[in-house]
Amino acid sequence: MTTQELVTQIHKKKSFLCIGLDIDLAKIPSHLLQEEDPIFAFNKAIIDATHHLAVAYKPNTAFYEAYGLKGWKALEKTINYLNENYPELYTIADAKRGDIGNTSSRYAKAFFSDLNFDSITVAPYMGEDSVVPFLEFENKHTILLALTSNRGAFDFQTKKVDGEEVYKKVIQTSQTWKNNRNLMYVVGATKAEYFKEIRAIAPNNFLLVPGVGAQGGSLAEVCKYGLNDEVGLLINSSRGIIYASAEANFTEAAALKAKELQQEMQEILDRKF
């Protein structure tokens, strides 16, 4: 998907919500456990109930790998279901991959060519040749970890390199790489004050923002500094939406939570555009 198609969808739905499909069989409604593939059954129900409120879905691969082959099969079915039934939706493989060049190209093949995700999250530690194989794909985005939403973000990401924080160095350096127009960045909502400085370095790139809700970040604060002329933000919520209820009404509860966020986003968009 092109950036422009994503932006068009955002304006049409008045939403820049991304829903994280972090599957956990201990948290889904127990009646689904009798299904042949409970993981897919849950994802399908959540997607069907929320697709008009969200623009993107983000399965985190860890939650699927934890269920072995069964998990990978469910991941495959989920991305196929999204691509076949809701081709307008933007899809993110939250895989945080990254390896030396010829190895990264295998991950890129797996997630872009075979599974046909629109984007993948990538860790920057191994530098340019570990990221460029992802950037080579046309109309696919590489979402580089910059400033994450967890406590450990302060261990290395905010330390100063040549007088500048590591995460800023990552953003700046990556802006010089080939096909950098295909870059997005992960920036945690828990640190809204950082968005101003990030926008000074990366005015045009989309930012994928975890940490609103469950992790305590404020949507209004993030938007204040993070929005750009093409919106430029995807706000992710996972647990807060998909596990809003573990009862029979779980899809309604999820849609309600998604609707709350979408309406807040609509107000913000209506004020700006």
Next chain:
Amino acid sequence: MTTQELVTQIHKKKSFLCIGLDIDLAKIPSHLLQEEDPIFAFNKAIIDATHHLAVAYKPNTAFYEAYGLKGWKALEKTINYLNENYPELYTIADAKRGDIGNTSSRYAKAFFSDLNFDSITVAPYMGEDSVVPFLEFENKHTILLALTSNRGAFDFQTKKVDGEEVYKKVIQTSQTWKNNRNLMYVVGATKAEYFKEIRAIAPNNFLLVPGVGAQGGSLAEVCKYGLNDEVGLLINSSRGIIYASAEANFTEAAALKAKELQQEMQEILDRKF
């Protein structure tokens, strides 16, 4: 596996060789492509031919993910084959994973509990809470990326943070984390001169060393600075061994290449111990 068991195996075999199982169907002997599971057939043949010369095997998950479900099934069969037939061998999932705490614990479950690998490589960018869930497993090692063997290592890893290179900061900081005795580090052979300084910070941890051979690193140089009283090194070779020949004699060719490295290691060990 405990560190002590690994050290015992090294002295018994006079080898600290790790063989990287980076599967590529375009490079394996063509007659194997008729097998029901060519990936596993190749790995099994390589392991059977070299297990007495190596102490560790390291499948890189990217090469398996690139073949989808078929690849994951082959990875599962490979680790099971290793654990059932050669339980003395040390196994490394070269997965370079890492995510926020509750998500990392899913990866740890997948690779340590379910697949029963002895260790996994982990990216440090997201800090302490992204690594600690791996360190919690008893008799399992977490192999943190420190200084990798690729060109991109110079983009961020060797940049100075508070007057000290990022990779050194990663090693130093991680030495303060809970269960840090379960840590090993990835240090590329292409930068032998760095080993001296790394040993000053991490005298006791094992170092997993890629980049000998194909990527141009020197075994003698690495050992000069990297060996410690418990050996403390695992030298990895992947392509140089497993793709030594694509003909019918591929197992003999692989064993020959492994033997060359093992003999060089034997001389080094005999001089020191």
